[in-house]
Amino acid sequence: MDDGPRRPHTGRRRNDAAKEAILDATFRLLSDPGTDGVTIEAIAAEAGVGRQTIYRWWPSKGAVVADALARHARVVVPERDTGSFTADLAAFLTDSFAGLGNEDLANRLRQIVAEAQHDEHVARVLADFTAVRRTALRVLLERGRDAGELAAAADLDMLVDMAYGVLYYRLLVSHAPLDEQAARSLAAELARSAG
Amino acid sequence: MDDGPRRPHTGRRRNDAAKEAILDATFRLLSDPGTDGVTIEAIAAEAGVGRQTIYRWWPSKGAVVADALARHARVVVPERDTGSFTADLAAFLTDSFAGLGNEDLANRLRQIVAEAQHDEHVARVLADFTAVRRTALRVLLERGRDAGELAAAADLDMLVDMAYGVLYYRLLVSHAPLDEQAARSLAAELARSAG
DNA sequence: TATTTGTCGAGACTGAACGTCTCTGCAAAC
DNA sequence: GTTTGCAGAGACGTTCAGTCTCGACAAATA
Numbered sequence: 001m002d003d004g005p006r007r008p009h010t011g012r013r014r015n016d017a018a019k020e021a022i023l024d025a026t027f028r029l030l031s032d033p034g035t036d037g038v039t040i041e042a043i044a045a046e047a048g049v050g051r052q053t054i055y056r057w058w059p060s061k062g063a064v065v066a067d068a069l070a071r072h073a074r075v076v077v078p079e080r081d082t083g084s085f086t087a088d089l090a091a092f093l094t095d096s097f098a099g100l101g102n103e104d105l106a107n108r109l110r111q112i113v114a115e116a117q118h119d120e121h122v123a124r125v126l127a128d129f130t131a132v133r134r135t136a137l138r139v140l141l142e143r144g145r146d147a148g149e150l151a152a153a154a155d156l157d158m159l160v161d162m163a164y165g166v167l168y169y170r171l172l173v174s175h176a177p178l179d180e181q182a183a184r185s186l187a188a189e190l191a192r193s194a195g
Numbered sequence: 196m197d198d199g200p201r202r203p204h205t206g207r208r209r210n211d212a213a214k215e216a217i218l219d220a221t222f223r224l225l226s227d228p229g230t231d232g233v234t235i236e237a238i239a240a241e242a243g244v245g246r247q248t249i250y251r252w253w254p255s256k257g258a259v260v261a262d263a264l265a266r267h268a269r270v271v272v273p274e275r276d277t278g279s280f281t282a283d284l285a286a287f288l289t290d291s292f293a294g295l296g297n298e299d300l301a302n303r304l305r306q307i308v309a310e311a312q313h314d315e316h317v318a319r320v321l322a323d324f325t326a327v328r329r330t331a332l333r334v335l336l337e338r339g340r341d342a343g344e345l346a347a348a349a350d351l352d353m354l355v356d357m358a359y360g361v362l363y364y365r366l367l368v369s370h371a372p373l374d375e376q377a378a379r380s381l382a383a384e385l386a387r388s389a390g
Numbered sequence: 391t392a393t394t395t396g397t398c399g400a401g402a403c404t405g406a407a408c409g410t411c412t413c414t415g416c417a418a419a420c
Numbered sequence: 421g422t423t424t425g426c427a428g429a430g431a432c433g434t435t436c437a438g439t440c441t442c443g444a445c446a447a448a449t450a
Contacts, residue, residue, distance in 0.1 A: 011425030012417045018427080037313065039407060050428040055409070113367055114309035118232065123369075130368050151387065155380045158361070161371065162384065165360025166353070172308055172363065173325050174318075176356065185350045189357065192346065192387065206396030207446045213398080234436060245399040250438070 019057050021047040026068035030111065031104045037111070038065065062119035069112060070125045085144035090187035092140055093163060096133075097178040100171060109171060134160050149191065159190055214252050216242040221263035225306065226299045232306070233260065257314030264307060264317075268324045280339035285382035287335055288358060291328075292373040295366060304366060329355050344386065354385055 025046035029038045040061050044051045058064045080088040100106040116123040137160050144150045150159075166186055170178050220241035224233045235256050239246045253259045273290060275283040295301040311318040332355045339345045345354075361381055365373050 010419045010423070012419090012427075014426065037407095040409080041407075044428090048428090050430090051409080052411085052429090053427065056426075061408070110312045114312040117305045117309040117367065126368060127370060130370065134370075154387070155384060157371070158377070158380045158384050161361045161364055162357040162381070165362070165364035166356045167360070168364045168367065169356055169360035172312065172367070173321060175322060175325065175329075176352070182353070185353045186357070189350060189353050192349070205394065205448045207398075207448090209397065235438080236436070239399090243399090245401085246438080247400090247440085248398065251397075256437070 014056065015053075018047070018049050018053055022049055022054055022057065022064065023068045023071060025049075026064055027072055030065065030068065030108050040064075060119075060121070062115060063121040065115065066119070066121040066125040069108075069122070070128065080140075081143075085140075085147055085149040086187065086191050088140055089144065089191060090184055092137065093183040093187050094180050096167060097180070097183045100167070100178050106171060113168070113172060130164065134164065137163060144191075163190060209251065210248075213242070213244050213248055217244055217249055217252065217259065218263045218266060220244075221259055222267055225260065225263065225303055235259075255314075255316065257310060258316040260310065261314070261316040261320040264303075265320045265323070268320065268327075275335075276338075280335075280342055280344040281382065281386050283335060284339065284386060285379055287332060288378040288382050289375050291362060292375070292378045295362070295373050301366060308363070308367060325359065329359065332358060339386075358385060 022043060026038060026043050029042055029046055038061075040051055040054060043049075043064065044054060054064060058067065080091045082088055082091075100109065112122060112126055112129075116126040134157075138156055141150060141154075141156045141159055145152060145154060145156065150156075163186060166182070167178060170176050170182070176182065217238060221233060221238050224237055224241055233256075235246055235249060238244075238259065239249060249259060253262065273286075275286045277283055277286070295304065307317060307321055311321040329352075333351055336345060336349075336351045336354055340347060340349060340351065345351075358381060361377070362373060365371050365377070371377065
């Protein structure tokens, strides 16, 4: 049934610059704390593009948002290796928490998590994003375990989830701050898993 | 300026039965995994009520949803006191995780968290709901600490957040299951904070 | 009992937003 | 130079939240 392309491509090609402009505009709007949920209309206007052009590249608003987020997902987690596992862990958590001290970023992440609950595209991006973060923390914990600062039997994946769990739990429920003191306390409790 | 009610109430009174029907209908619809986000229209139809009647009792859809949820929020957390702190903790976490094994409940909680991010009414309900849970777990941890099974210096609030953090993190990102093994491992890591 | 008052269900209406369709212009391949 | 398909613009259909209006009706009062 599907006989595929039966002749070479002709006609005008899609404009990659438009795609870039759309992604940039989307990300810019997502940062704006004022707008609660970005609209396609706003993205098109901000990018100086027709709505249809957006739907030529992506199947839905969620897909655009997901793509825009994904390309900025590689936020740098500074590599720490001061020799002291506890200090490295505390620094890692402090950095992670501090990033969300920026309310723009915190709002963005809240939006992503919310949207991921009913948009599979966003869910996929969030899954990839968090997986990268988990891996980074796990590497740190492995180093600590190999150095004998964590119990050999410790469930490192669970420890990772406990750490990021606190971050997301507090981000989404907002009952307690994600400040430096919290990071220190969390690091201390995690490190208490001493071998 | 506000001279208050200048005469006793007259006229037909609001129908409490309608209010009940609306709340019940809302909760029923929230459980339905098919509908992604309940509509006022659907609530009104399900309750056999006019839309305006809903807005006569609540200011917004979020408020209705929040109220419907709040009245069912008192899910029973069985009181455990077997004498063994570790066993009690494991049982508490196993119960908590098991509740979300029900996909209806898990979906509902996902919806609540998502909606809470941009609806203050829902956010309030979620905050109250989680606060009750945190208190229950904290009592359990205090007992463990008093029994010398947790370090005296342990930051119990942080431990509580680490526990519920794992629950919410896994619920929302879905990278790992909330099964009994997870509950056991989590209990073990928390209890490792031995004094 | 008759009047007043405010709720009832029903449905029209507004406004926001998603996503589709259509139009004219234009750029790239043939 | 013709064909093909993307460009931006905007009209359009649809869904949904929330408001407004209407005739019916129930409760309190006179």
